[in-house]
Amino acid sequence: MNFIDVDSPASDTPEAFWQEVRAAYPRQEPLLNLNNAAVSPPPLEVEQAVVDAYRLISRNPDVNMWSKLDAALPDIKAELAQLIDCAPTEIALNRNSSEGLSTAIFGIPLQPGDEVLISPWDYPSARAGWLQRREREGIEPVDCQFGLLADDEAIIEAYSRAITPRTRAMLLTHMYHWNGRLLPVERLCALAREHGIITVVDGAQTFAQMPVSFRKLGCDIFITSLHKWLGAPVGNGMLVVREGLIDDTWPLLAPFDPPPLRIDKFDHWSLGTYNSAIQAGIMPAIRLHRRIGVERIQRRLSELTRYWIERARDIPGFRLHAPLNAGPLDAGPLDAGHLGAVALFSIDGVDSRQLERVLREQHRVHVKFRCVEAVAGLRVSPHIYMRKDELDVFVDALQAAVSSCGARASR
């Protein structure tokens, strides 16, 4: 596939370019897929690579998986290392962010009474991992108190206040999956370093959605899924562990043999028999990602989000749960500088769960109901294969669904 005009600045990218990107993806049916933050469809080229690799495996599993397909792993790690800005020897490949989070959470050596800073907005299974360590070992997870819509200064202040001489580790979610809010992770990692605190960054929602540099973030451990914004096959994740921390961090599963490279204790044969065909799709996903360019991807995703919000904000009671423009939006242009691919909204007086159901059952539109503490709404996350006219279909459906839900409520 030859994308046109790949060298033009992202802001000038014509719709025809995105039409070509669209053609690189499988058709989404029967629902209009606005839940890419959960998992994205792999591009056709990626899908084909997995099918071919799976066929190859069936014809001599042992040799074809562990000798032929796995021979590509060093190249895959070298490419990923360039994208995330770390050494290939700091990268472990696994199945997803959950596995990476558990590796970090259960692998960092801690003593009873040691404190770990978390927040109410972190991914639920990550929170649960730390709580499990509390039950089993007496580790103390401490919730930093700040609002989901708090500004950066308030968040940094909350983490600063929560640090004590016993704080040993900090979990930082780079972008909250609830509403797409980005955390000032670089500044928080700098704060942690001042106090000798180990930082674990959950980058499930940021890697490949926007430029991310492991070195610049300054964290100790970074985890992500490759099946969200990179477009790798479902079941691929990446764990990055800073060189100096590898020896001291326990692997999730005990390694079979002393691994040849130290980072290999977190992946590869140390995770038991796995499906190498899934990893065969990573390289084509990286190639496509590179051809489009991560800055262009970031700008497009922001543009798509801004596009549907600009239209949906005219619906009476529309409320965007983002740090900018929280509450009913004022008239005037939307200042959406911080909007990425993930946004959460609700309609005053309309039950979001019911709205989700009506959108799916009557309009074939898939958005995701999300509820955490007092915040509830529908999460919308388009991907680069989506067209603006599909977002028009979504907003038209939303208007109709709001009318029917509102009508039912007033009956």
Ligand SMILES: Cc1ncc(COP(=O)(O)O)c(C=O)c1O
């Ligand atoms: C912030 C965050 N962390 C972790 C995860 C878990 O990702 P996975 O299901 O790929 O393991 C998700 C999934 O949506 C997420 O959004």
